[in-house]
Amino acid sequence: MELEESFKILGIDENASIEELNITFRKLAKKYHPDFNHDREEWANKKMTQINLAYEVALNYFTSPSRKSASKDFKDRIWIFNKYFNRAKNYILQGMLIYYQYGLENPHLRNEGVRRIRFNDSIRYVEKGIKSLKDIYSTITDKAQKESCKILLEFSTAFFRNMNSSTYFRPSGNAYEDEAYWHFHNGIVLLDEAIKEIFFGDLIINIPNRGNYISKLSRSYEEFVLVVSEYPKSSWVVDTILQIYLVELLTKLIKVFKEMNY
Known part of the structure; x- marks a missing residue:
């Protein structure tokens, strides 16, 4: 009997475990064994x-040394990926945490005493994480x-660009520019x-309206x-496009982390 036929008879596939194979066999035996079918014993x-x-064919397959080796290799590869992916992720999150703990999303604070040191630390951590992700991805x-890996790499790269942005708002007296800025600013805060x-x-600690991050992402x-559509000639459009990209990547990243149980 061919392996494929045995899987079909048993109702399993090559990804089943030996335990699943045994459970399936017992269920089928209970259903089809002659002791339970006195009225049609020959059948x-x-x-x-x-x-x-x-x-027997399936059991030989599942217990073969080559399959055990392949299974171990597969598990090892998952473990190795998770190990290095987590390390890269933790570098990035450490950099982001420093960035936010010291209020470094405000460009005018980045050169104040200890904040200047912590800003450099945050940059260094995120850079290290990005480099690690590139190595993993390759x-x-x-x-x-x-x-x-690609989604986290794209998000962290976009966030890194954002960290290095030092655009200051200076009232221009131009209502068009100033209105564009305030929409941009509101989006950034959210x-x-x-x-x-x-x-x-x-x-x-200081996160307003906790438990509402999905709404905040949507509103941002x-x-x-709004900036891009209503103020297309504004000087804030280029920075705004990066933020749109960041929101889109963050939405994807949330899904990835949920799937990976992070």
């Missing part, structure tokens, strides 16, 4: 012969792992609050889109 005997043979082949809550809810996105 039951044929069915059980098929099931026994299928079980070596892995698993499609799902590669996609998870986005920063959402990021703080998503990643550092237990570590950062609306503010940014």
